[in-house]
Amino acid sequence: MRWQLGRRSTNVEDRRGAGPASPLGRGGLQIGGLGLVVVVVAMLLGVDPSLLLSGLQTVEPEPRPAAPAAPRDPESRKLAEFVSVVLADTEDTWKELFRRGGAAYEEPRLVLFSGATESACGFAEAAVGPFYCPADRKVYLDLDFFAELDRRFGAPGDFAQAYVVAHEVGHHVQTLLGIARRVREAQAGQDERGRNRLQVMMELQADCLAGVWAHHAQRARNLLEPGDLEEGLAAAAAVGDDRIQRRTRGRVVPDAFTHGTSEQRRRWFVTGLESGSLESCDTFDAPRL
Numbered sequence: 001m002r003w004q005l006g007r008r009s010t011n012v013e014d015r016r017g018a019g020p021a022s023p024l025g026r027g028g029l030q031i032g033g034l035g036l037v038v039v040v041v042a043m044l045l046g047v048d049p050s051l052l053l054s055g056l057q058t059v060e061p062e063p064r065p066a067a068p069a070a071p072r073d074p075e076s077r078k079l080a081e082f083v084s085v086v087l088a089d090t091e092d093t094w095k096e097l098f099r100r101g102g103a104a105y106e107e108p109r110l111v112l113f114s115g116a117t118e119s120a121c122g123f124a125e126a127a128v129g130p131f132y133c134p135a136d137r138k139v140y141l142d143l144d145f146f147a148e149l150d151r152r153f154g155a156p157g158d159f160a161q162a163y164v165v166a167h168e169v170g171h172h173v174q175t176l177l178g179i180a181r182r183v184r185e186a187q188a189g190q191d192e193r194g195r196n197r198l199q200v201m202m203e204l205q206a207d208c209l210a211g212v213w214a215h216h217a218q219r220a221r222n223l224l225e226p227g228d229l230e231e232g233l234a235a236a237a238a239v240g241d242d243r244i245q246r247r248t249r250g251r252v253v254p255d256a257f258t259h260g261t262s263e264q265r266r267r268w269f270v271t272g273l274e275s276g277s278l279e280s281c282d283t284f285d286a287p288r289l
Helices: 032-044 047-053 073-099 144-151 158-176 179-187 191-223 228-238 241-248 262-274
Strands: 012-014 109-112 114-120 122-125 131-133 137-143
Touching: 012 073, 073 158, 073 191, 114 137, 131 158, 131 179, 137 158, 144 158, 158 179, 158 191, 158 228, 179 191, 191 262, 228 262
Parallel strands: 012 109, 109 137
Antiparallel strands: 114 122, 131 137
């Protein structure tokens, strides 16, 4: 990606090196060990942790000032700068698209952390991967995930990393548009299979919205280089439920899908990329997922 000259976002909160805050006690979440397990399981399954924690959370986390970041090695500093540029580009893209629709875009914050951190959705460890918390409208990312994306999922490259950020920002767009709230309300009246299907629609739409960002970023700022598109497609496919289940369970269980198959994730990312249109991302009324 041609990102080095891009604008840096002012919405990055760097908690790396600050050490994890305790999930218990004053200023934390009074949810105990059960709440931590729920958060980890929910994130591993791709489910919004706030859905499961709503019945456990008794105290809202108090705002905590970010601790000064520890000195970084050059590669870590470069990754943080890259993420800041990608976030800024999503800000510019969605601000313009919302303006065209007669609305104002509220920029999310992106929290960089290492090891574990607090969020309004609960206490999370790096193992849960990147996630968006609608309760505080922040994206959470441990930069070590990018190495995992390469090593474990076989999806290297800077555009693969940009896809991850853009997907989580896509969840923020869904929150601003009221889609996330309506889906949570619909899930409340469903059995597990129905809830999972709605969650798949949510995730595939976020993939499509990531493609919409890439479409406009390329047209407006010519960000993509040869091979970038292949990196993004590889990243979308690498985190398909069927591929992950086959590797972790040895078999595929479609009713347990929460994000969609590799083919679906690639296809919806391409749908947004080719159209650049929010209307093309209506996974809820699509004739097929």
